[in-house]
Amino acid sequence: MGTSGIQNLPVELLADIATFTESPELCAFRLTCRAMYQSSLHHFAQTFVHTLKTDLSPKSLARVQEAANDETFRPCVHKLEIVRNSKGCLGPLSPDITSKGTYIQAWRDVMKRLVNCQSFEMRNSTYTTPKIGDDGITLDEATGLILEAIATEHIPMGSFSIDIIKYRSRDHHDNLTQFGITTFGIPAFSNLKELSLAVPDAESGTIDWMAKMIQCAKSLRKLTIIFSFNCESTSLLSQLSSVGCLPELEELTFSRMSFYSSAALTIFLYSIQDSLRRVTFSFVQLEFGGWRSILRELAGGVYQLDSVNLHRVLEVDKFLSFRRIPGYQIAENAVDKRIYRPFPLRAEDVSFSCSGPALQQVLQKAADLAEVRLG
Known part of the structure; x- marks a missing residue:
């Protein structure tokens, strides 16, 4: 030139x-x-470099270390996203016992250097059933090591998301070195603003761990809980329904859950009425008449909601239909793909969304006109 x-x-x-x-x-x-x-x-x-994507293999760790050691890149990293590698696992299934200390220390060093990284997302983490006599979800040890690194370095996490799937390979399942997620330190979550948990079951140990984690996060503003379909979750709500448990919670998403009675959900929602602004329920099952009772409660004037989304909710084992309420259908692209599963039903029949100044009146109309879909 x-x-x-x-x-x-x-x-x-x-x-x-x-x-x-x-x-x-x-x-x-x-x-x-x-x-x-x-x-x-x-x-x-x-x-x-805002978001670093990695698996937990040594090669990927080396790339993260390069960013953590670079004076220009280090302060620009705000989120660490960990996914499965091309072989379908999160790195070494069982790190050699002699190198485990080096492995976790390397991650601890990375955490310390990524000074502006306060958001962590772990997608498709592997899961297996607990050992006999144990409660709660058990992860592969590679995942456990990075969780330990976050906890032991007291990272002030602002956002944490973990998406756990069941292990599909029987060979890997048998050889998996286990890490009990319920051993992960609760204080590490005390600064959270956003928390998303996608877990495959509702074992009592896991429920108790989740409840303690959420209770510890006093500044939590956005909470998403996704179980596998139809998990009984009443005990979780009972632990979270104390006044002042979630004083700043603004956005709530529940998916693939089941409650014995709508009363448990009503009590929980009432405990967060002062701060709650946006709610989404997807594939959540209540007793007959339960959702219409919830809608009347939300329309009662106590809440200051900005939006309500109901996506394929059920009473007993039947979808609730909103076909008699024109103009308030929820758009499919507005639903988190993790909570969406296609069914041979017209979306406008079984999804409902409303927002705006007339929300309470619309909710009351929905409570009056919604009906259980037969067949």
């Missing part, structure tokens, strides 16, 4: 130009010359 080329513009101007480029153009922009590469580095880091 000649002396009048773009690379001769002031560095500050090149950096400003970079902020107006989309991802592909930004990468091409940075390859044109050294001046553009250097001037766009900060914007590149903010754009591409």
